[in-house]
Amino acid sequence: MIASTPATPYYAVIFTSLRTEGDNGYEDMSNKMVELAQQQPGYLGIESARNEIGITVSYWKTLEAIKSWKSNVDHQLAQKLGREKWYSQYKIRICKVERDYGF
DSSP states (O other), rough: OOOOOOOOEEEEEEEEEEEOOOOHHHHHHHHHHHHHHHHHHHHHEEEESSSSSSEEEEESOOOHHHHHHTHHHHHHHHHHHHIIEEEEEEEEEEEEEEOOOOO
């Protein structure tokens, strides 16, 4: 589903990743992180797709909201486990969305 976002400006966190073999608890943690992110102040929405490469884009009102999410204790645990067992490689990009349009 395409996220419904407000009038610009807002911010996008683009998380691009390559997974390791096997689930190893990944799907459960991923679902928990989406649920937890949705409860965070400043959260606006999320879009995600995975084939050989995974791309998840989360949308936030402010840079401060992104920083707060990054420092969330449960999210920090997921980040640690991601580095240890779920991802062979990842990249995070934070962007300011200045214009959006669609139909």
